[in-house]
Each structure stands twice: as C-alpha cells, then as structure tokens.
Amino acid sequence: MGLGQSSSIALVGLQGYQVAIESHLTSALPNFTIVGLPDASLNEARDRVRAAIATTGFDFPARKVTINLAPASLPKSGPSFDVAIALAVLDSAGVLPNRVDAATVFLGELGLDGRVHEVLGVLPAVAAARATGFKRAVVPVGNRREAELIGDIEVIGIEHLAQAAALCGAEVPVPQLMSRSGARTTPGSTLPAASGDMREVLGQQTAKFALELAAAGGHNVFMVGPPGTGKTMLASRLPTILPELTSSEALEVASIHSVGGLFDPAGGLSTTPPFESPHHTATGAAIIGGGSGRVKPGAISRAHRGVLFLDEAPEFSARVLQTLRQPLESGAVAISRASGTATFPARFQLVAAANPCPCGNAHGDGRNCVCTALHKRRYMQRLSGPLMDRIDIQIQVLQLVPGAASTRESESSAVIRARVQAARAAAAHRLRDTGWNTNREVPGSWIRGVLGSHNPCLTFVNKAVEKGTLTMRGADRVLRVAWTLADLSGRTTPTVDDVHQALTMRVLSGVSL
Structure with a gap:
C-alpha cells in the first residue's frame, strides 16, 4: 500500500478553501477513482493525469488508485487540481525522492503531453493560499504574473509536469516544449472599459x-x-x-x-x-x-x-x-x-x-x-x-x-x-x-x-x-x-x-x- 498527498485550492465564488489531495494505492484490479464531490470536468482529470504521467516518463501505477479530495463535503470543480492530483499519485507510488512539500499549493490543468495550461481564478486562489498559511504557490507559467500580484508568497511558474516533479527531487528530463502559434486564451469576452472625458x-x-x-x-x-x-x-x-x-x-x-x-x-x-x-x-x-x-x-x-x-x-x-x-x-x-x-x-x-x-x-x-x-x-x-x-x-x-x-x-x-x-x-x-x-x-x-x-x-x-x-x-x-x-x-x-x-x-x- 502507498499513500501520497498534495494540496490545492477550491474556489466557491471568490472564497478559496484548502483542499488536501490524498492518493491511495492498493493491490487490486487497476482502476482510477476520484471521490470528494468532484464535478464532471474534475472527474475527467483521471484521463488527463494518466496520460500526462505516462508522457512525462513515469510508469502509471498498475494498481487501484483512489484520489480523495478533502474536505469531502466541499464541492469542487474545474481542471485546476490536475497537477496536484498527479503529484499525489507519484508520491503514493514512491517515485518522488522527496515528499510533496506541505507548505506548497499546486494549481494547473494538465494536457495529455504533460504540459501545464492556464486556469481561471488563480488570483483569488493564491490569495486564499496565502491567508491559509502556505509559503509557496506553483502555478502555470501563464498565470505567474497574475499570482505574483498577491505578494508575501513565493510563486513558481511551471510549463510541464516534469518541472513539478523535479521540485520534489525527481530526476526526470523536461521535454523540449515546442512553441505554439498564438497565446492560449481563457473563455470570456474582452472586458469593457470606460473612455473619453x-x-x-x-x-x-x-x-x-x-x-x-x-x-x-x-x-x-x-x-x-x-x-x-x-x-x-x-x-x-x-x-x-x-x-x-x-x-x-x-x-x-x-x-x-x-x-x-x-x-x-x-x-x-x-x-x-x-x-x-x-x-x-x-x-x-x-x-x-x-x-x-x-x-x-x-x-x-x-x-x-x-x-x-x-x-x-x-x-x-x-x-x-x-x-x-x-x-x-x-x-x-x-x-x-x-x-x-x-x-x-x-x-x-x-x-x-x-x-x-x-x-x-x-x-x-x-x-x-x-x-x-x-x-x-x-x-x-x-x-x-x-x-x-x-x-x-x-x-x-x-x-x-x-x-x-x-x-x-x-x-x-x-x-x-x-x-x-x-x-x-x-x-x-x-x-x-x-x-x-x-x-x-x-x-x-x-x-x-x-x-x-x-x-x-x-x-x-x-x-x-x-x-x-x-x-x-x-x-x-x-x-x-x-x-x-x-x-x-x-x-x-x-x-x-x-x-x-x-x-x-x-x-x-x-x-x-
């Protein structure tokens, strides 16, 4: 049996709450389950995390993997938990030389190639992490400038899951990231602005x-x-x-x-x-x-x-x-x-x-x-x-x-x-x-x-x-x-x-x- 843990932030409106992400491995038929009131987009993290771990160079555990998002009574939504879930799985599998830092919060959506994509709500999430007592926030590199506006908390921007694993002591090469034409944009319209005099x-x-x-x-x-x-x-x-x-x-x-x-x-x-x-x-x-x-x-x-x-x-x-x-x-x-x-x-x-x-x-x-x-x-x-x-x-x-x-x-x-x-x-x-x-x-x-x-x-x-x-x-x-x-x-x-x-x-x- 293996047990791993990492931390992330769940947003309900503008209020952020600490979420402890626990990963448990058992010797049973291979399966990947997420519990703790996840919505549909968060449940889909199973496929994103599995593919991202494999393309990063790690072997996904051939056992039953159970992810618990605590507190279980708090509703959780969105893909911003992907990086934290992946690290919890790797921690429970024993492939990270160092345990995931309990003073660090992880935010980010994973692509199938292990790339870390931007997410919504980083600003209030990092503000909640600072208020909760976290010393460090690991966010997508595209959200780093946004997170740095909070102050009084160390912000680390990552582009790939391998970089997050390296923060935990893993010696894994970071794939050469090919530049993509055009910046990734989040859903929404351009914010209207007042003008004139x-x-x-x-x-x-x-x-x-x-x-x-x-x-x-x-x-x-x-x-x-x-x-x-x-x-x-x-x-x-x-x-x-x-x-x-x-x-x-x-x-x-x-x-x-x-x-x-x-x-x-x-x-x-x-x-x-x-x-x-x-x-x-x-x-x-x-x-x-x-x-x-x-x-x-x-x-x-x-x-x-x-x-x-x-x-x-x-x-x-x-x-x-x-x-x-x-x-x-x-x-x-x-x-x-x-x-x-x-x-x-x-x-x-x-x-x-x-x-x-x-x-x-x-x-x-x-x-x-x-x-x-x-x-x-x-x-x-x-x-x-x-x-x-x-x-x-x-x-x-x-x-x-x-x-x-x-x-x-x-x-x-x-x-x-x-x-x-x-x-x-x-x-x-x-x-x-x-x-x-x-x-x-x-x-x-x-x-x-x-x-x-x-x-x-x-x-x-x-x-x-x-x-x-x-x-x-x-x-x-x-x-x-x-x-x-x-x-x-x-x-x-x-x-x-x-x-x-x-x-x-x-x-x-x-x-x-």
Whole structure:
C-alpha cells in the first residue's frame, strides 16, 4: 500500500478553501477513482493525469488508485487540481525522492503531453493560499504574473509536469516544449472599459451635475430622453469622474475578473472603476452570474466598485430587471445550485437609460411619435415601481438646441473628479466610525437619528410620504442624496433646499412610469 498527498485550492465564488489531495494505492484490479464531490470536468482529470504521467516518463501505477479530495463535503470543480492530483499519485507510488512539500499549493490543468495550461481564478486562489498559511504557490507559467500580484508568497511558474516533479527531487528530463502559434486564451469576452472625458459632452449641464452627484454619493441614476441626446456618452464617462480604487478594492475587482476569465495580468492591478454595458438581450445568468460546474460572476459582479450601464433599459427582460432589486440593496449576490451556494460581491452603481417611448420621438410636441398611449405605458411599465424606488436620481435628458451647447465650455473629468473626491472625503470623515464609506450605504434610521426628529428636512420629507409622493424607502434615499448635495457644497448638514432639490431629481415630470 502507498499513500501520497498534495494540496490545492477550491474556489466557491471568490472564497478559496484548502483542499488536501490524498492518493491511495492498493493491490487490486487497476482502476482510477476520484471521490470528494468532484464535478464532471474534475472527474475527467483521471484521463488527463494518466496520460500526462505516462508522457512525462513515469510508469502509471498498475494498481487501484483512489484520489480523495478533502474536505469531502466541499464541492469542487474545474481542471485546476490536475497537477496536484498527479503529484499525489507519484508520491503514493514512491517515485518522488522527496515528499510533496506541505507548505506548497499546486494549481494547473494538465494536457495529455504533460504540459501545464492556464486556469481561471488563480488570483483569488493564491490569495486564499496565502491567508491559509502556505509559503509557496506553483502555478502555470501563464498565470505567474497574475499570482505574483498577491505578494508575501513565493510563486513558481511551471510549463510541464516534469518541472513539478523535479521540485520534489525527481530526476526526470523536461521535454523540449515546442512553441505554439498564438497565446492560449481563457473563455470570456474582452472586458469593457470606460473612455473619453466629460469635456467631450456638449451641453447637458443638468445631466452632468446629476452624474457628479451620483459619483459623489454612489447613487443610482435613471436617464430618460430621445435618441441622440448623449445618454450613452454620459454614462460611459461616469467612471472617469469616480475616485480611483484603493489597492484592496483593485485586488477585489481583479479577483472577480480572474474567476470570469477577463483579467489581463500584463496591465497589473487597475485602479480605474470597471464599466459594464450588457446588451438588452442578455439572460439572467449573464447579468447575475451562473453556469454549470464552477459558477462564474455575471455583469453585476464584474461591475463591482464601478458602473453597470443598462442602455435601452425597458428592452431588457422584466425578469432580468427584477433580479437587480436584491443586489442593489445588499451589494452582493448569492447564486444557489444543488451542490452549494456561491456568493459574489456586487456593489455597483446602476445607470439606466431609456427613450421616452418605443419609437423614441415622444418629446417636444410629439408630432413625429407613432406610439399609442398604451404602447408608451407598457414600454415604461417594464421598469417596475420597486426597481425604480431603488434608483436615487431620475432625470430627463432633453434635446439640445443647435448652437446653445457651444456657449459654455465644458469642464473636464479631472476637474469634476476633484469635487467628487472632496465630497467623498467629507462623507468618509463623517462616517469614519460607522463602517460605511458613502452616503448611499447609510441607512435612513442613522440619518434621522443624526438630524433629529424636529429637523425641517425630516418634516419636508414626511409630508411627501403622507401625500404619497414618496415611499419610506424613497424618503431615505432622498435624504441620502440631500446629504450628498451638502457635501458637494461644503456644508456639514443638508438644508431644506437640498432636500427639495433631491426630491425634484427623483420625480420625473411628464414621463409615465
């Protein structure tokens, strides 16, 4: 009998867990079994590992091989366990002069020729290994730069199983690796990026101020206006006025993109807030996350700490739009499967845009509009009341008058971002002992407690609730926006004028929702 062991990391969402891989050989009919809740892709490791060991120059044990992935109750998926399984098998067969180092974690997918391929999720996996206490991480050479971003853990990149065996003292030649044309890429699309500058947006001062307000307080925005008024242009430039990500936030965002196969280690950790703009035909799994096997993050998680832009929002499926309600409140999304639940962070700023009607011409005198009143009502009613109640700022983007936009020079994103950073600094100072960072996160009970029950601002908001203009949730959001207005103006507390302005920026006039 022989017993071997190695270590790897299993990811459930962004959370990494240590997995002890045990290999046991017995004198029985040759067989290769993997136990410990492996998924289909992990079960297929039997054939990959067998072929890789043989082509590396070792004899695969002609006995019954049982691989146990402990803890057995933890679901495990993906091919990143291949290298660790192969080393455990070789260790149990007694062909490694040195035992596999218990302080080393192994990640990598094996090809049939023994080549080690890149895998997804190396960044959060290595971060989990460091937190668990591992001193060294052996990863595919293509993932080495990504793993090195973690720091405080030695990273070794390998291209072939023979190199991993050599780390355990085996004297086995490393095959000459033939270069392959084109780089191996992981599944996924190119990560969208924000571009441009606010200076390029002509006119639309009200909309620009609304986005500045949203950036200062982390608020959600809904814009209604005819085609060609600059709604998409404005939304794509919101990240350019947001504060840069901190190092911990940048690592968190990069970890999400690593799991989704969208992270480019060549650029290092980006401090620019992400920008996601899914098409209106996107499914619920594409927006929220999901998939078979390892659950992948959706657009709302890829937009974490950044902006999720829904262009033509009423054209999205009503079911998809309703799934946004819970993440908008909690800042996270839990995706449940039969094998377990994966949780991804999703604290994004929602920017939604819509035309005033399906044809887009219901503006001005509306003479060119071909939509009936029923069509207009159905179009806007796809955005349900509970969803709209979670959007703090709702504005109309009007058609520009020719020549009017050139009468005033537009401010650059850098100038606006400076004011946003000052407002956020004021909010962070006020909330320094609470655990919250932006006004969007502050509960209404805290605001009411600080203002006091007899504050004129609360009296004004309570009257709006009594008239049915606001819900209680909406009242709390108006108070949050009012405090952001005060932060932008350099005041320590909001005034009644701030509350009134916040209310006018929340109620769309002339648009039936």
